[in-house]
Amino acid sequence: MNEISGRTNVCSARFGAGASEGLGRELGRFLVTTMEIPWGLVKERLGAAPAQVLMVENMQIETIERQLEKVGEVDAVLGIGGGQAIDLAKYIAWKRQLPLVTLPTVLSVDAFVTPAAGIRRGHRVDYVGESSPDPLVIDYDVLRTAPPELNIAGVGDLLSIHTACFDWELAQKAGVSEYPFSQADVDAARQILATVMGKTEAIANCTDEGLQAIVDGYMRVNTLCLPAGHYRVEEGSEHYLFYELEERLERPFIHGWIVGLGVHLLSRLQGHQHEQAVAFMKEVGLPHQPRDLEIQKDDLRASLLALNYYVQGRSDLWYTVLNEQKITPAWVDEALQTLNF
Ligand SMILES: [Zn+2]
Structure with missing residues (x-):
């Protein structure tokens, strides 16, 4: 229990x-x-x-x-x-x-x-x-009867804390946070992610301890998000890329994998500990490359170039790095070179 x-x-x-x-x-x-x-x-x-x-x-x-x-x-x-x-x-x-x-x-x-x-x-x-x-x-x-990479996909919605909390902090600094900003919740969410990252090997091997770490992480996120009434600490710009791609390509994705791709790209745009996030995904074995997700380079390029406008057109999405940083063709070219197609 x-x-x-x-x-x-x-x-x-x-x-x-x-x-x-x-x-x-x-x-x-x-x-x-x-x-x-x-x-x-x-x-x-x-x-x-x-x-x-x-x-x-x-x-x-x-x-x-x-x-x-x-x-x-x-x-x-x-x-x-x-x-x-x-x-x-x-x-x-x-x-x-x-x-x-x-x-x-x-x-x-x-x-x-x-x-x-x-x-x-x-x-x-x-x-x-x-x-x-x-x-x-x-x-x-x-x-454990499921393919390991599908259980490991579970860390996607915990790793998203990495980019989502940073986005919430940006919103707070800009004075436009949609909800009362809680530093305590941000700190607690980062602690949840740190705990999960401390179990990298167990998660990679889908041991009892590793599987439980994912379940515990989700339950702990709930203890922050349900009283707050929103999931701001674990949902931000990394999810918005996924929304855009899903509408563009009109097909579903394995959620944790595409959130991983979002963390890869949006942590880079944020300039926020991008290398650490990518290293964790590699160590834990979270598939997140366009090749894993069967996303073509031209589609991802188009999606990224449209992303600033996409979020502006959706009033239900929160303020994130996408409201501050313009995604330019030069940035996209550089970012795409770090991915496998
Ligand atoms: Zn999610």
């Missing part, structure tokens, strides 16, 4: 190798939301068959609402898989006011600890509702 105090958004947690064994026997009539591969990995472990299984089709709101109508009488919702399967479970649990249990089979995104469900309206992601897992089940054996 974890010892993290504060609002983690996790009502109860069960951590350990084999933690999912027999879980189904405790849930009464339960609905599972999942995808083919995670379901194949986990169903025999549950010890009881679900009343209903919903496979993720896509995260468009129209699709999810249609699936919601098919949900019968159940006592609980069990989300099994990565971000989408768990977000579908969160959405249904919230809409039907049912207990939520989450069993992530990969740590690539923090969906299994955040309260809101990420759904899509058109090409934009929207976060809706509120739900908390009871329990969150972290079964290290299940997680």
Whole structure:
């Protein structure tokens, strides 16, 4: 059991190798939301068959609402898989006011600890509702069935603290912070990242300790962000590059990997400990190169050159380095030389 105090958004947690064994026997009539591969990995472990299984089709709101109508009488919702399967479970649990249990089979995104469900309206992601897992089940054996680089992707949304906190400080210095600036939260967030970076080898090897470090990092971020009511300490310009690329290329990415690319480029633009951030990604084995993400050089160049204008056109985005530093063709040429295509 974890010892993290504060609002983690996790009502109860069960951590350990084999933690999912027999879980189904405790849930009464339960609905599972999942995808083919995670379901194949986990169903025999549950010890009881679900009343209903919903496979993720896509995260468009129209699709999810249609699936919601098919949900019968159940006592609980069990989300099994990565971000989408768990977000579908969160959405249904919230809409039907049912207990939520989450069993992530990969740590690539923090969906299994955040309260809101990420759904899509058109090409934009929207976060809706509120739900908390009871329990969150972290079964290290299940997680290790996923490719290591997908679990390691989980550090992306923690490494983003590096650039996001710097962006918030810029906003504060410019006198335009959207929220009351909290130096204590910035310091605490940096401490969370430092703790994670102290476990680089364990994370790289996906040991129990390494996997737990990622989960603990997410829960600790929640203890800062939920009371504050925003995720400013872990979301900034590094995410905005991802938003632009996703709209431009109209395809999804492995979240932690593309956030890693954002940290690479935006820490460089910030002039903020770029080498350290890149060295960490290399040591921990976080894929973040355009080659890993199958992003062409011309597309990334166009995205970077459009980024200053992109953020100005979106009033929902916070003030970051992108409001202060103009991205020039010369800067882009130099930055692209540091990446692999
Ligand atoms: Zn993120």
